[in-house]
Amino acid sequence: MSTIADDGALVLFSGGQDSATCLAWALDRFARVETLGFDYGQRHRIELACRLPLRAAIAGLSDWRARLGEDHVISLASLGEVSETALTRDTAIGFAADGLPNTFVPGRNLIFLTFAAALAYRRGLRHLVTGVCETDYSGYPDCRDDTLKALQVAINLGMDRRFVLHTPLMWRDKAATWRLAEKLGGARLVEAIRADSHSCYLGDRSVLHAWGHGCGTCPACELRQAGWMRYCAALPPGPA
Numbered sequence: 001m002s003t004i005a006d007d008g009a010l011v012l013f014s015g016g017q018d019s020a021t022c023l024a025w026a027l028d029r030f031a032r033v034e035t036l037g038f039d040y041g042q043r044h045r046i047e048l049a050c051r052l053p054l055r056a057a058i059a060g061l062s063d064w065r066a067r068l069g070e071d072h073v074i075s076l077a078s079l080g081e082v083s084e085t086a087l088t089r090d091t092a093i094g095f096a097a098d099g100l101p102n103t104f105v106p107g108r109n110l111i112f113l114t115f116a117a118a119l120a121y122r123r124g125l126r127h128l129v130t131g132v133c134e135t136d137y138s139g140y141p142d143c144r145d146d147t148l149k150a151l152q153v154a155i156n157l158g159m160d161r162r163f164v165l166h167t168p169l170m171w172r173d174k175a176a177t178w179r180l181a182e183k184l185g186g187a188r189l190v191e192a193i194r195a196d197s198h199s200c201y202l203g204d205r206s207v208l209h210a211w212g213h214g215c216g217t218c219p220a221c222e223l224r225q226a227g228w229m230r231y232c233a234a235l236p237p238g239p240a
Ligand code: ZN
Pocket: 199, 200, 201, 202, 203, 204, 214, 215, 216, 217, 218, 219, 220, 221
């Protein structure tokens, strides 16, 4: 059995703005950090290609490089097969009859975190870090604080461990997430996340906008753009 390291963390790292900020947050706190991504047949699979360059850019910003360990990618093709959603099918993004966005992949975060815990168990990592958020979220019930707290209890009972699920973005909106990145790694980290992370549901990276790459019209792009505008509006004015 692996020995649990009190200072070891596994970051669920999709390649998006939120998980990139979480990676910096973890590198700032834990002596040993590993990353995990999932290939579940998402339409925006391009986010998987963004992961390693973004990871390297973040780690290179300070002495974080020495703390960054292995990257893992788990294939969950079966999740895409059982999910009839706009994230895993070529259908228009909108709202389902129950009021939830049709980009909601049922159970996705429950499954991701359970797999993450299984990997952390093997790797001897105690801390699981995920960028879920209740403040600025898209209405996904598996991003709620209560869901994550219940899941931590279930995982710890089911695996007989004492994992800690960290959600540093839970009560931050997208503008506050940019401010957290600035606090952790300054303007260079903000720029790395702006230019190298991926949020667009449609996988569009053809244009680099002020707020990053994306189609500019899908819900993920709209959320990211609005957050960037609020973040910039709150910045002190630069030199004339
Ligand atoms: Zn988009």
